[in-house]
Amino acid sequence: MTAAFLYGGAGILLFALGLWSLLVHEPLLRKLIALNIMGAGVFHVFIAVAHRGDGTPPDPVPHALVLTGIVVAVSATALALALHNRLEQDASDSAQSTSTSTAGLLSGLSISPQSDIIRHE
Amino acid sequence: MTTDSLILPIALPLLGALLTTALPRIAPLLGVIAATLTALSGLWLTGQVWGGDALNIVLGGWGLPLGIGVAADGLSASLLAMSSLVGLGISVYAVGYFAGSDRGLHFWPLWLLLWTALNGVFLAADLFNLYVMLELLGLSAAALGALTGSREAVAANLRYLLVGLLGSMSYLLGVALIYTAYGTLDISLLSERIEPSALAATSVVLMTAGLALKAALFPLHFWLPPAHANAPAPVSAALSALVVKAAFYLILRLWTDLFANITTTGAAFILGALGAGAILWGSWRALRAERLKLLAAYSTVAQIGYLFLFFPLLQAMPPGPARDDLFAACVLMAVTHGFAKAGFFLAAGLVQKNAGHDRIDELGGAAQSMPATTFSIALAGSALIGLPPSGSFIAKWVMMRGAFETGQWWWLIVIVTGTLLAAAYIFRVLSRAFGQEPTPRCFVTDARAEIPALLLALSSVALLGLAAGPIWSLLGFEGVQT
Amino acid sequence: MNRDLSLLIGILVALLAVLLLGVFHSTLALDPGQRLASLALERLPESGVSNPVTAVLLNYRAYDTLLELAVLLAALLGIWSLGPARPGFQPAGPALAAMVDWVVPLAILTGGYLLWVGGHAPGGAFQAGALLGAAGVILRLAGNAGAGLPSEAWQRWLIVLGAGVFSLIGLLLALTGYGFLSYPPGQAKWLILLIETAATIAIGVTLAAAYVGGRPQMAQPPRSPLAPMADPEAKR
Numbered sequence: 001m002t003a004a005f006l007y008g009g010a011g012i013l014l015f016a017l018g019l020w021s022l023l024v025h026e027p028l029l030r031k032l033i034a035l036n037i038m039g040a041g042v043f044h045v046f047i048a049v050a051h052r053g054d055g056t057p058p059d060p061v062p063h064a065l066v067l068t069g070i071v072v073a074v075s076a077t078a079l080a081l082a083l084h085n086r087l088e089q090d091a092s093d094s095a096q097s098t099s100t101s102t103a104g105l106l107s108g109l110s111i112s113p114q115s116d117i118i119r120h121e
Numbered sequence: 122m123t124t125d126s127l128i129l130p131i132a133l134p135l136l137g138a139l140l141t142t143a144l145p146r147i148a149p150l151l152g153v154i155a156a157t158l159t160a161l162s163g164l165w166l167t168g169q170v171w172g173g174d175a176l177n178i179v180l181g182g183w184g185l186p187l188g189i190g191v192a193a194d195g196l197s198a199s200l201l202a203m204s205s206l207v208g209l210g211i212s213v214y215a216v217g218y219f220a221g222s223d224r225g226l227h228f229w230p231l232w233l234l235l236w237t238a239l240n241g242v243f244l245a246a247d248l249f250n251l252y253v254m255l256e257l258l259g260l261s262a263a264a265l266g267a268l269t270g271s272r273e274a275v276a277a278n279l280r281y282l283l284v285g286l287l288g289s290m291s292y293l294l295g296v297a298l299i300y301t302a303y304g305t306l307d308i309s310l311l312s313e314r315i316e317p318s319a320l321a322a323t324s325v326v327l328m329t330a331g332l333a334l335k336a337a338l339f340p341l342h343f344w345l346p347p348a349h350a351n352a353p354a355p356v357s358a359a360l361s362a363l364v365v366k367a368a369f370y371l372i373l374r375l376w377t378d379l380f381a382n383i384t385t386t387g388a389a390f391i392l393g394a395l396g397a398g399a400i401l402w403g404s405w406r407a408l409r410a411e412r413l414k415l416l417a418a419y420s421t422v423a424q425i426g427y428l429f430l431f432f433p434l435l436q437a438m439p440p441g442p443a444r445d446d447l448f449a450a451c452v453l454m455a456v457t458h459g460f461a462k463a464g465f466f467l468a469a470g471l472v473q474k475n476a477g478h479d480r481i482d483e484l485g486g487a488a489q490s491m492p493a494t495t496f497s498i499a500l501a502g503s504a505l506i507g508l509p510p511s512g513s514f515i516a517k518w519v520m521m522r523g524a525f526e527t528g529q530w531w532w533l534i535v536i537v538t539g540t541l542l543a544a545a546y547i548f549r550v551l552s553r554a555f556g557q558e559p560t561p562r563c564f565v566t567d568a569r570a571e572i573p574a575l576l577l578a579l580s581s582v583a584l585l586g587l588a589a590g591p592i593w594s595l596l597g598f599e600g601v602q603t
Numbered sequence: 604m605n606r607d608l609s610l611l612i613g614i615l616v617a618l619l620a621v622l623l624l625g626v627f628h629s630t631l632a633l634d635p636g637q638r639l640a641s642l643a644l645e646r647l648p649e650s651g652v653s654n655p656v657t658a659v660l661l662n663y664r665a666y667d668t669l670l671e672l673a674v675l676l677a678a679l680l681g682i683w684s685l686g687p688a689r690p691g692f693q694p695a696g697p698a699l700a701a702m703v704d705w706v707v708p709l710a711i712l713t714g715g716y717l718l719w720v721g722g723h724a725p726g727g728a729f730q731a732g733a734l735l736g737a738a739g740v741i742l743r744l745a746g747n748a749g750a751g752l753p754s755e756a757w758q759r760w761l762i763v764l765g766a767g768v769f770s771l772i773g774l775l776l777a778l779t780g781y782g783f784l785s786y787p788p789g790q791a792k793w794l795i796l797l798i799e800t801a802a803t804i805a806i807g808v809t810l811a812a813a814y815v816g817g818r819p820q821m822a823q824p825p826r827s828p829l830a831p832m833a834d835p836e837a838k839r
Contacts, residue, residue: 005631008301009624015294016620022287023616024609031283038290045297045627052640059640060655062300064664065249067656067729068671069293071806072256075678076286078813079260082682083267083279085689085816090272128773128783135673135770139763142680180666182785187642189666227684234677241670253670257677264681275685294623302630304638323626 004048011044028084032077039073124178126169127191129162130201130240138233145226149216152229156212159236163205170198171595177246177309186305190246195596199452200243200370202595203459206580207362208236210573214467215355217569218474224268224353231268235261235359242367248296248306251371252289255335259285262364266352277347284334284344288368291331295324308379317383325380325388329372336368338392338429339399342422346406349418354470357414361421362463366455369428373451376432389436392429397535399426404542408549413469413479416546417462420505423539424458427513430520430532437527445598450519453592457512457585461504464578468497471570484553493571495554500578502547504586507540512585651791653723660727661795665784669773672766672802679762679809688817691748703745710738718803722792728765728802735807740814750811755819758812765805769798 018038022031046062046069137155141148169176170193177192179185193201215232219225238258245251263282267275300306302321303314315321337345349361376384403423410416431451438444471494473479504511517536524532585592643655643663650658660668695703714734721727739750752758772794773784781787786794812819 005628008627008631012620012623012627015290016616016623018290019287019619020613020616022283023612028279035283035286035290038287039293042290042294042297045294045301049297049301049638050640052637057640057644057655059638060643060659061639061664063656064659065667067660068249068253068667071671071729072253072674074810075675076256076260076282079264079678079681080279080282080286082685082813082816083263083275083282086267086270086275086685087272087279089686089689090275125777125783128777132770132774132783135669135766136774138673138676139767139770142676142763143759143767145759178782180782180784181663182782183646183663186639187646187663189664191666224684227680231677231680231684234673234680237673238670249664250667250670253667253674257670257674260674260681261677264677264684267681268684270685298626298630300638301627302633320626320630323623 004051007051008045008048011041011048014038014041014044017041028080032080032084036073036077039069043069124176126162126166127176127178127193127244128180130159130166130205131191131237131244133162134159134233134236134240138230138237141229141233148226148229149219152233153212153216155233156209156236159233159240160205160209163201163208163240166193167198167202167205167595169193170195171591185307186310189250190307190309191244192246192309193244196370196374196452197243199456199592199595200366201240203366203456204236204239204243204363207459207463207577208239208359210463210577211355211358211467214358214470214570214573217567218353218355218470224270227268228265228353228355231261231265232355232359235265235364239363239367243370246308248299248308248311250306252293252296255285255289255292255367255371258364258367259289259335262360263348265356266348266360268353268356269351271351273347274351277344277351281344281348284341288331288334291334292328293331295327295331298324298327308374312379312381315380315383321380321383325375325383328375329392332368332372332375333392333395336365336372337422337425338395339402339422339426340395342399342403342425345422346415346418349421350412350414354414354466354473357417357470358463358466361418361466362459365421365425366459369425369455373428377435377448384436386433386436389433393433393532396426396429396432397532399423399429400535400539401426401542404539404546408542408546410546411480411482413472413481413484413550414466416481416550417465417469420465420543420546421458421462423543424454424462424505427517427520427536427539428455428458430535431523433529434520434523434527434532437529438523442598443523443526445593445596446519447523449593449596449598450516450523452596453512453585453589454516454520456592457504457516457581460577460581460585461501461511461513464497464574464576464581465501465505467570467574467577468494468501471567471574472498481550481553484550491567491571493575495551497571497574497578498554499547499551500575500582502551504578504581506543506547510586511582512589513581514586515589649788649791651786651795652721654721654725654727656725657721657727657795661798662786662791665769665773665798668802669766669769669784672769672805675806675809676762676766679813682813682816683818686817688748688815688819691743692746694746695744699745703741707738707741707751710734710741714738714803714807718799721799722796728799729806731799731803732806733810735803736810736814739807739811743811743814748815749819750815752808752811752815752819758808758819761808762805762812765798765802768801772798 015038018034021034043066046066050059050062141151175194179188179190181188219228238254241254245254263278266278298320303311334341349357400423403419407416407419410419434447438447504513507513507517647655647658650662652658714731717726718731743750777783
């Protein structure tokens with residue numbers, strides 16, 4: 001119970017940390033990392049729930065759910081990075097400054113392309 | 122065998138997606154075949170539910186709670202029928218729209234994956250399976266929305282993807298808490314076990330908030346207009362008509378099935394108030410929109426608002442025929458909007474293709490040279506306003522009666538204001554369309570593209586309005602109590 | 604972002620965290636007992652594998668895994684729709700090239716081992732596929748622009764292999780009366796191995812192709828200043 005709470009509680013803290021970072025930070029890469037940290041937090045909770053005390057085999061179902069969740073998170077991250085790359089490429093091709101509209105409520109969720117990704121050239 | 126066929130509306134588009142990926146040269150042909158088979162299997166399943174009872178199966182032969190359940194009741198079947206017909210219309214339209222373009226190559230597999238996920242959401246009976254389905258839906262929708270490759274489209278859909286991921290994370294944390302407390306993921310088993318508690322309340326808030334973000338409920342709608350307005354026309358139609366409905370369906374399912382005994386009047390009022398905000402804000406922005414597709418996207422924000430107005434009414438209404446009517450009206454509203462908005466976006470896409478732009482103020486000649494398309498916009502528009510005999514007229518009528526009967530008169534003001542604003546933004550488009558140009562020679566100018574749009578718009582008015590009864594019987598209710 | 608606003612968001616998120624921690628703690632204290640664990644372990648002998656996690660992934664909840672392969676496919680198709688890949692990196696120097704020459708075969712071999720061992724110990728299709736994908740990443744980092752992948756036509760077949768074999772087996776089982784993805788008694792072991800092998804290849808190719816990050820090009824990339832390295836493919 002204590003071990004499960006410490007581990008799962010850490011997961012909840014990671015979730016909250018990721019949520020805060022996602023809402024507050026502007027650059028896309030930070031938002032994406034924040035989302036992955038949120039995901040890791042939720043996976044922690046699942047793993048903690050699988051724990052059934054020392055010496056007892058853990059519940060395999062949450063373990064399998066987490067494996068599925070990881071692959072889904074990797075896929076989403078890959079697609080987001082590719083979209084971001086495309087935006088960057090456009091920006092460098094047209095050498096035009098970015099003016100993504102950030103109007104609307106919760107503008108913290110808008111994205112501003114950054115040029116801090118590894119260049120391939 | 123009948124219960125095994127529950128998997129067909131999911132397996133067929135998936136197989137189609139795999140084949141169109143592997144054989145890109147004949148993708149449109151394979152895509153149309155897969156779309157036709159998917160639509161037929163969906164309609165066949167709807168017929169089964171209509172004729173008999175709810176269907177369900179547990180995959181893998183392990184039974185509950187170890188296996189994953191797939192189930193179709195009246196609510197699932199109604200939305201499945203919508204996704205089948207609207208999806209088929211979009212597919213036929215897409216053949217012409219993407220003909221000779223490299224983008225068609227990418228459209229088909231992604232669109233079929235999107236359709237797989239849609240049907241998967243409507244038929245799922247397992248909370249974690251729903252998470253995977255929602256992610257498949259979100260990823261394929263964002264990829265499709267960025268197909269035009271324009272900077273605005275890529276930026277809008279990147280934001281859409283991130284918002285969708287945030288929604289999924291919130292939903293998944295809710296699922297994790299539910300598994301912690303109740304030790305199962307199956308909706309039917311859970312609905313028997315869930316009791317009012319702090320944990321149940323927290324889960325319902327986390328899951329509803331995540332899904333409301335995906336359903337673009339005001340004020341979480343900020344991502345929708347740019348994402349829907351910048352996508353290619355068939356994709357806009359799919360996103361606005363179908364994809365947001367999946368998230369809405371799930372909220373309705375959770376509130377009426379899973380959390381039925383823990384939702385409170387106060388919580389339902391909050392959803393209703395947000396819906397009211399969506400109606401007023403979405404309609405106002407639609408009225409001010411300069412582009413036809415942006416107008417349609419803001420109109421979606423408003424229409425989603427109407428769907429959420431049903432929650433406080435359903436919560437306050439005691440079980441009985443009056444509540445059944447309200448529930449059926451809610452489904453009818455969602456389905457009608459699906460047809461109408463798909464028809465509207467497809468027609469708007471033709472206008473855009475013909476005129477080279479979709480600025481409302483300069484549409485005059487362009488729209489009038491395509492009578493069938495303009496007629497589609499008018500028909501779909503009348504369903505968006507809620508004019509008789511469209512399906513949304515009946516739905517709004519039942520909704521207003523429900524507001525009277527439960528003493529929540531304040532929603533009437535919202536409904537009436539929203540309807541007036543909708544009339545204003547639709548007539549603003551139509552008044553431009555009927556300019557002083559010479560009358561064109563023929564009604565239909567491009568059959569393959571115009572007919573699907575026209576049929577979808579027509580269905581929203583005629584099929585769902587004059588023959589709304591089937592929705593009631595599909596849901597297992599008696600006829601309309603007027 | 605405005606400092607005050609981010610402080611406000613921080614406070615709200617911290618309150619949410621406290622609430623969640625409280626709820627989580629009180630729920631764990633109730634201890635609802637076994638959840639699905641005892642049932643999953645009890646029926647393990649019938650599942651065809653002896654690793655309980657593999658039994659959940661490929662048998663009890665195989666449907667989730669099939670869709671997860673579809674999610675991976677959707678991501679790659681989305682990446683391909685965004686245009687051609689960027690040119691690769693410079694060819695590796697002799698030291699890196701020599702290391703790549705033995706790391707890549709080792710990764711592929713280890714992948715095969717993980718696939719096999721997944722039946723009775725931690726491992727399985729995803730771990731094996733991740734290693735194959737990593738081999739592709741290493742190849743691209745070492746200057747092979749295509750990450751050692753075959754032509755586009757072949758890649759298209761390989762990326763659908765996992766979900767394809769999975770869903771075809773599922774549908775065949777439904778047609779023969781067992782039910783979608785319900786393995787007949789005694790046949791589960793080799794059906795799972797078949798599905799896992801196809802899934803491993805598909806996952807490996809998909810991950811490597813996603814790292815390449817664009818539609819594969821048949822000919823020389825027009826804007827690339829660097830020629831892709833000639834022969835690491837021969838060494839696979």
